Amino acid sequence: VSAPATATAPFAARLADSVRARGSRVCLGIDPRPEGHALTHPDRLGSAAAVADAVVAYYRAVLDGCADVVACVKPQSAFFEALGLPGLEALARLLAAARALGLPTVLDAKRGDIGSTAEAYARAYLGDGDLAADALTVSPYLGFDTLEPFITAATANDRGLFVLVATSNPGAGALQDLVTSDGRRVFEHVTDALADAGRRLAPGGGYGPVGAVVGATRGARLGEVRARLPQGWLLVPGFGAQGGAAADVASAFDDSGLGAVVNSSRGLTAPPETSDLATVAREARRRALAMREALDRAITARAASG
């Protein structure tokens, strides 16, 4: 497992370059549910180490299939952690594989803690260790001061952050949409804190290292956060399997069609019974191309109507 190469440009610029070079706003989600696919099924493979190896082979095929038609890759840490130590080794190998293909990586780990503990998470995931990525998802519940160690590391190391703002689950609003005494909802407080950080880091404008997670299922929230956080890239989960459609996410993009990537995980993988890696690769490519085109059409339709 090789350590991540030192980044040579800010994350926001590298992500924009990838979107332009690949003509794609698709984020390839890597959510290994080994029991969901014949090629990785634990009953067939036995040991956790064998399952982890099969997961690496499976997603290497997915990566090989669609590396030139997706903008970035988002491994979901939880599924690797659920496989124990061999799973974390698999995560390190897949992060390295994505890097080798020139694809920016976003580790979806939703970390968050205070002071020197947040610094430790930033060292783990925004440094040069075997689990480091180009960007990390982070939770804001502990307070905006706790985002600072992540912002400092992201700025110093040309990495990015996507802070949870409005998530894609049915109960997301229970906390995020609470209306506070100044009229703003909780997620708007978070958004405004991120916007402040963006202005501070890049007073001249343009995208900075601090972005936000906003679910494809949250309707008007997407356009609202887009407008409120002009300097932050948006990471949009919840497309496809969770119900979000291309038209729903059009408002996440800026007028140049940049500023957001839309994630799909299950939507890009082959049918569960697929028994060869060549089909896994071919299906991933076919599905990523279809999603790329659906997003393009939605952006064009919005531009025509607006």
Next chain:
Amino acid sequence: VSAPATATAPFAARLADSVRARGSRVCLGIDPRPEGHALTHPDRLGSAAAVADAVVAYYRAVLDGCADVVACVKPQSAFFEALGLPGLEALARLLAAARALGLPTVLDAKRGDIGSTAEAYARAYLGDGDLAADALTVSPYLGFDTLEPFITAATANDRGLFVLVATSNPGAGALQDLVTSDGRRVFEHVTDALADAGRRLAPGGGYGPVGAVVGATRGARLGEVRARLPQGWLLVPGFGAQGGAAADVASAFDDSGLGAVVNSSRGLTAPPETSDLATVAREARRRALAMREALDRAITARAASG
């Protein structure tokens, strides 16, 4: 590394038993900052694997020193993750060492995600894998529906949860203390959702699997959450190095002196220059005993004054 033994009683009962058997409400925090101690210093040890081995030896000595005078053990996952894959192997070994000493383990990982992703985290940390613990810290930002997979796993496997409510950092209030339209602050919404879960799981009363994290530095918050969440154990960080004192945390306990454990990490470790493990063990014991007595005195003083 052995998998955790199947628990034989609910976590809340096991924690209460440990508090009574050891006469202690001290939670031993394991926050490996290898550069902070001569015995684990990276400059001396070179490789990440050697540092991880030294961390295991160091904290095994701490555990051996104070296993009979602390109620439970709380490894901070961030510091292990910062050491990469060897660090996670070290975490698995220290969790096993604590279990071998009969000490309940609380993994401080502040995880949180939606639906089947939350289930994956619950499988990783509340199941029978190499990183599983007796209890896990969890973040509520994504909504109370996202706590359900953790609650289900904790209930089924006799494990516990400590949900972030009011943390110990200076900026904790920026989100947690926002006043909402019904007059409750955000952390009170979280507390009330946890209290609902407690009543649902144990309608007859008594402590259940769903507890809360409330910082020692948050003053009246501790007593407030104690009153609002009568069926939840409280995990109280921020004692010692972060400024919380014994008198500040007395209100976290119920009238029987149960219902809370107070964490100290740096406060229980030997001076940085200590060069032998016997001293590390002896110092940990001495400091844990002093903290145990300080908490006892504060509880006695509160009972006398109230």
